[in-house]
Amino acid sequence: MARVERSLTGGPSGPGGTGPGLLGGLPRQRSVPPTTGPGPAPTGSAVSGPTVEAARLPVAIRSVLRLLPTPLGTPFTFGYALVLAVTSYVASHADPAIVRSLHQASSTDVAHLVRYPVAVLFASALWIVGGFLSPYAAGFLLVLTALERRIGGVRAAGVFLLGHVVATLATEVPVGLAVWAGHLPGSSLHRFDYGISFGVAASVGSLAGLLSPWLRWPLLTLFGSVLAEDLILLDDPLTNWGHLLALALGVATWPLVRRAARARAVASGAVRT
Secondary structure, eight states: OHHHHHHHHOSOOTTTTTEEEEETOOSEEEEOOOOSSSSOOHHEEEHHHHHHHHHHHHHHHHHHTTTTTTTTTOOOHHHHHHHHHHHHHHHOOOOOOHHHHHHHHOOOOHHHHHHOOHHHHHHHTTTOOTTSHHHHHHHHHHHHHHHHHHOOOOHHHHHHHHHHHHHHHHHHHHHHHHHHHHHOOOOGHHHHHHHSHHHHHHHHHHHHHHHHHHHHHHHHHHHHHHHHHHHTSSSSHHHHHHHHHHHHHHHHTTHHHHHHHHHHHHHHHHOOO
16 A cells, blocks of 8 residues: 555655655755656756747847838828839839829829819829939838827828828919919929928928927937928929928927827727736
């Protein structure tokens, strides 16, 4: 009975009632952990190092990927970026005469705004001046992604459209009035005016209000100084004024976007809990 009881409580025993694989009478023996299958059991040092490094890599990758749009996380920016990629490809590979005709038809000049205001405001936002490798394309991806992650796709689209529409009208209506008053030639009614720069400028101004102060003010200072320098050069004064106006419109949305970001954060926390 004693042999049976010992085997039940300690497993198959050797002489002296020691555990499995131990020799009786020899002190300070290292116990052998039970194994579930053939092969040596992994040690702690052999597993922890590579496992920790492997765990850090996905975290770093996820942090970088959050800067870029994704179909589920930022559907507005992702879908819009695909459209801009297609139109940029067309602009760089199609016949130049066809591209010029498309740009002319999409231009938000006074002549088009008078006849087809909604259609031309939409069409003009389908092109990037300089193509998909221009600075405004990079700004679009980074800024719109960050803004949409904080306030949602509908509100991010609203900020973009606010800058695009208001700045466009603010720069083109004076041209029409100047032509009507005789201060500008009639050809000014048909000038090229298309692109996403007004929407991007408004999005930069809006996003700045959601960042910490040590990021907000350097961003506004750097971006504002670039726009001011373009205005001083007088390369395209109307467009340059439009960029500054769009930036100011984005700054004016701070109370709205901050409230939206807080509500989104609270809703997200409630869902997680």
